[in-house]
Amino acid sequence: MRTRVFLINFVTASVMATAAAFAQTGDYLAPRAPDGNPDLNGIWQTIGSAHWDVEPHSAGPSVVRELGALSAVPGGLGVVGGGAIPYRPEALAQRNENRTNRLERDPAIKCYLPGVPRGMYMPFPVQIIQSQEHIMILHEFAGAVRTVYMEDQVDAPADSWMGWSNGHWDGETLVIDTTGFNGQTWFDRSGNFHSDQLHVVERITPRSPETLSYEVTIEDPGIFTRPWTMSMPLYRRVDENVRVLEFRCVEFVEDLIYGHLRKQPDGENR
């Protein structure tokens, strides 16, 4: 009897130790998609303040006075490997100028497509629909869409807002290589930016049934002195009936963009 209890305890302890080791080393084995690859299908979202600023930042006031505490910036310890983005000196000056003028310059304020990787950590859900040939990344924000080509890969045929993504499986990790950017998107609401030479490599690895590890390497030699990384988890939205809904924000920004061109009752320009 005692022996059996000991054995059970031993087995339980071994299993727990093994599970812990797997969790620590990222050896979690995800359920398989129909084609045998890890199943990334689902609706995912980050939690955190990277969308405000990917670098470490203290809490701060809202840029829009009327919004008070509701759009004040929550602090964050940062998602950039090593803390700071390795800007070239002139690029850092540009970033700081962007930051000062973020209300006028942040492209996402105008409902422009958010770019990569910014769309992944905006406070909106992201749906992954995975087939063998194509992996779709569908953002609620602005209805932005990325097609990740797993087969029939070509180089980016032209520059675009969301870039051109080719993917492959590296064991349990989906690796997405994206180029062909137009250089008009930002990384966050704090003016962190890149050029059209941006090269993004994303590594998405299941780390538990409800979380993915999301790691990004950013390369843009004219702007940064070396490649740099960002890392954060993506959490599965487990709410019942969750869906990526419509956030067709063009309608919400028309007055902001075109309001000064509205015909005035007396025919005078504003």
Place this chain on the structure above:
Amino acid sequence: MRLRPCICFCWFACVVLVGLASPSWSAGQETSSNQSYRVPRTPDGQPDLQGFWSNQTFTPLERPEGVTSAFYTEEELAAREGRVAVRESAQTEPGTIPDVHYDFTQFGLDRSQAARAQNLRTALIVDPPDGRLPPVNASGRRQAEIREAEQALLGGRWDSAEANQLDDRCIMMRGVGPPMLNSGYNANYHIVQGPGQVMILSEMIHDARVIPLEGHSNPPDSFNQWIGLSRGRWDGETLVVETTNFNGKNPLQGSGQRMRVTERFTRVADDVIRYQFTVDDPGTWDQPWSAEMPMQKTRGPLFEFACHEGNYGLYNTLVGARLEEQQAAEASLQPK
């Protein structure tokens, strides 16, 4: 990345075009599925609808006045083609507005796409059998009057962005639906199937519709979207998609918020999906109506259609309108 005729869109949509290539797709094929065709399967056993498809068509939604049969003969179609060819070439007459603004023979619904677009059908509507929309009922007429009054409050088309058409504002293209009527140009779709989900991406303004196949209860009436909310299921080889909860701001032939669209996608050949839909909107019509068109395999990929981001057309048009007003005001101050 953006090719769209801003000012000419409405004008273009009114022009009936018929292609010149010989039909690659005959009427008979469209109405009866090939019984021996076996629909390929996805790895998890669903009928496979994946790939790039186009529902580009020259066939009008309603049967033209004076046409009585459901299908043209080859001779009748050829005669129509001849007439339209003249019109099409006139589009780009040097010095005309279409010529300087946008060459539809290059970028539009032109003869180069005719093999895909051509069809012997005289109308997309198959029910009512006369190929015409049912009459709009009293509630539908009231709805139309309210819409007209609301639009009038916005003033002239160039008074503000909001007074413009939805497509000029890059909010959505009318053909995107659902139902997915051809949008005049770029009527291209990408279908991807994941476990329990079907995604249909429309090239026009990158509209992706995710259709869950299981586990979704009816959404509350208080929730609505421009493209409604879709749910799907397999009926044998056919994907059936029900869409409700429209916001009614992009009316289909005068439809309202209570519209229910039922779409049926059946792959009838490797390169053809038969696309059928029924529109049921008791607030607009006393009877449902149904239409049918082929979606034909096309070459991918779809490129990013960043419409709003490059909407210089709307901006410049408003600038021009204000400038004209300013010049008119200055002219009226000049001594006579």
